[in-house]
Amino acid sequence: MTAPSTGFRRALGILTIILAGACRPAEQAPAGGDVPSAGLAAIDTAGLMAHIRVLAHDSLLGRAPGSLGEDRTVAYLESQFRALGLAPGNPDGSYIQKVPLVGITVQGAPAMTFRKGGTSRALTWRDDYVAWTKHVAERASLDNSELVFVGYGVEAPEFQWDDIKGADLAGKTLVMLVNDPPLADTARFGGARMTYYGRWTYKYEQGMKHKAAGVLIVHETQPAGYPFAVVQGKTAEQFDLVTPDKNMSRSAVEGWITLDQAKALFAMAGQDFDALKAKAATPEFAPVSLGVTASVTLTNTLRTVDSRNVAAVLPGSDPARAGEYLIYSAHWDHFGVGEPVNGDSIYNGALDNATGTAGLLVLAKAFKAAPPPRSILFLAVTAEEQGLLGSAYYAVAPLYPLAKTVANINMDGLNQWGPTRDLTVIGLGASELDDVASAAAAEVGRTLRPDPEPEKGYYYRSDHFNFAKVGVPAFYAGDGVDYIGKDPQYGMQKREAYVADDYHKPQDEIKPDWIMTGAVDDLKLLMTIGYRVATVARWPEWRPGNEFRAAREASLAASR
Ligand SMILES: [Zn+2]
Numbered sequence: 001m002t003a004p005s006t007g008f009r010r011a012l013g014i015l016t017i018i019l020a021g022a023c024r025p026a027e028q029a030p031a032g033g034d035v036p037s038a039g040l041a042a043i044d045t046a047g048l049m050a051h052i053r054v055l056a057h058d059s060l061l062g063r064a065p066g067s068l069g070e071d072r073t074v075a076y077l078e079s080q081f082r083a084l085g086l087a088p089g090n091p092d093g094s095y096i097q098k099v100p101l102v103g104i105t106v107q108g109a110p111a112m113t114f115r116k117g118g119t120s121r122a123l124t125w126r127d128d129y130v131a132w133t134k135h136v137a138e139r140a141s142l143d144n145s146e147l148v149f150v151g152y153g154v155e156a157p158e159f160q161w162d163d164i165k166g167a168d169l170a171g172k173t174l175v176m177l178v179n180d181p182p183l184a185d186t187a188r189f190g191g192a193r194m195t196y197y198g199r200w201t202y203k204y205e206q207g208m209k210h211k212a213a214g215v216l217i218v219h220e221t222q223p224a225g226y227p228f229a230v231v232q233g234k235t236a237e238q239f240d241l242v243t244p245d246k247n248m249s250r251s252a253v254e255g256w257i258t259l260d261q262a263k264a265l266f267a268m269a270g271q272d273f274d275a276l277k278a279k280a281a282t283p284e285f286a287p288v289s290l291g292v293t294a295s296v297t298l299t300n301t302l303r304t305v306d307s308r309n310v311a312a313v314l315p316g317s318d319p320a321r322a323g324e325y326l327i328y329s330a331h332w333d334h335f336g337v338g339e340p341v342n343g344d345s346i347y348n349g350a351l352d353n354a355t356g357t358a359g360l361l362v363l364a365k366a367f368k369a370a371p372p373p374r375s376i377l378f379l380a381v382t383a384e385e386q387g388l389l390g391s392a393y394y395a396v397a398p399l400y401p402l403a404k405t406v407a408n409i410n411m412d413g414l415n416q417w418g419p420t421r422d423l424t425v426i427g428l429g430a431s432e433l434d435d436v437a438s439a440a441a442a443e444v445g446r447t448l449r450p451d452p453e454p455e456k457g458y459y460y461r462s463d464h465f466n467f468a469k470v471g472v473p474a475f476y477a478g479d480g481v482d483y484i485g486k487d488p489q490y491g492m493q494k495r496e497a498y499v500a501d502d503y504h505k506p507q508d509e510i511k512p513d514w515i516m517t518g519a520v521d522d523l524k525l526l527m528t529i530g531y532r533v534a535t536v537a538r539w540p541e542w543r544p545g546n547e548f549r550a551a552r553e554a555s556l557a558a559s560r
């Protein structure tokens with residue numbers, strides 16, 4: 001039998017859904033109506049590339065929060081939403097949600113010094129270590145703070161794992177390993193998939209919890225998931241949400257040291273890094289004081305800026321359900337103008353995330369031509385590169401009640417290398433949104449696949465995570481890896497090359513080999529998923545046992 005035609009496949013798909021409807025088990029997500037073709041037809045490569053060219057252009061200066069690049073980016077997004085005839089997304093009548101940020105920049109190139117008795121070792125700024133403070137203060141320092149190796153620094157009762165063993169770490173500087181302990185026992189820590197315990201943000205949160213003066217993570221490319229060059233980007237201005245008490249309760253100095261410096265430090269302490277690292281991967285591990293102290297003074301310039309989330313709304317076509325919202329999100333920000341690499345200092349962020357932001361505008365145009373019963377909020381968030389700050393702010397100050405928010409669909413990097421047979425879903429298995437997605441994918445002869453790089457912790461590395469944390473079912477798709485007409489390794493090879501050469505570098509620019517037809521396929525799929533979620537009677541839910549389900553139940557209960 002030849003490959004079935006699209007019309008037949010669609011009929012088959014709907015038939016499957018109806019049949020599934022008849023005998024679907026309780027947790028199977030309901031499927032909604034069909035997307036008017038006028039909507040899908042509005043999604044094309046020309047429209048998508050036109051937006052990407054503007055957003056990734058040097059004139060937007062790498063779209064840093066609190067910069068002229070922000071002003072130009074926000075003006076562009078607002079003008080596009082207005083031109084599409086979408087309503088202001090902020091109930092105050094504007095397209096803007098102000099996000100109060102504090103920007104902290106370390107001055108000069110301070111050296112960090114390790115001392116033991118009469119011997120000392122100076123670490124060079126940027127080459128041997130990077131550091132910053134989240135303290136809103138002109139000075140932050142470590143003053144002969146005792147260095148303590150705490151392994152992975154994880155306290156995970158559900159995995160019977162405790163690296164701290166009750167140690168008093170107040171005032172100390174913690175030396176930590178990134179990612180989860182690499183255990184053969186996949187029941188613990190989710191096997192290859194990085195859990196939140198492996199994420200660098202968790203490591204600094206542990207420092208805050210234990211009142212440590214400093215936290216230094218040892219950078220290793222494989223467990224970190226990117227080269228040290230990416231970490232060096234953190235010597236530029238660092239932003240944080242203005243939450244004074246939280247800012248000040250964090251460790252004064254947070255940073256990374258290179259693997260070579262870590263090995264030299266352990267040798268200085270009379271210890272062997274590899275031996276202690278192996279020990280850290282056992283449940284018996286306990287903190288080891290290195291008998292060496294750390295000293296550094298960071299002199300900071302501070303500024304507060306109101307960065308901006310840009311929001312536009314398409315009111316639902318059904319008055320009875322227009323008060324319920326689906327949120328499409330994408331971060332518009334990137335790193336701005338910074339340390340030059342190969343003579344280029346503008347961090348254009350073409351893939352990351354001019355593509356996703358352009359996708360948001362293209363979907364806005366498409367939905368305008370095919371408005372579903374529920375309302376859709378198109379949300380371009382700021383400061384994702386600074387720690388998912390724009391979406392974190394939205395989650396605590398939502399423009400529409402979270403209990404009226406059906407779901408979030410996030411875009412961060414669209415496929416620029418051609419059509420694929422599959423679509424990667426980060427966190428596949430978390431919610432019933434996957435059912436809507438897999439049905440929609442099947443209709444166009446595609447399949448969903450789990451994240452091919454679960455050890456990299458992508459679930460924690462984009463804005464959907466903040467929606468998930470407040471219980472809103474969130475869907476985050478990445479490019480497929482099974483490229484049509486390419487050999488099986490092609491997809492992963494392109495990914496690895498991107499991470500090594502372009503990720504968070506000025507070289508993340510539009511390339512001659514970009515083919516956006518794959519991204520157009522993906523956007524049509526994301527539209528179909530969203531259209532059905534904005535139509536279906538019963539709201540898609542988190543799977544039973546999912547870590548975010550409780551937050552959802554609580555927010556829905558609180559709204560009743
Ligand atoms: Zn991004």
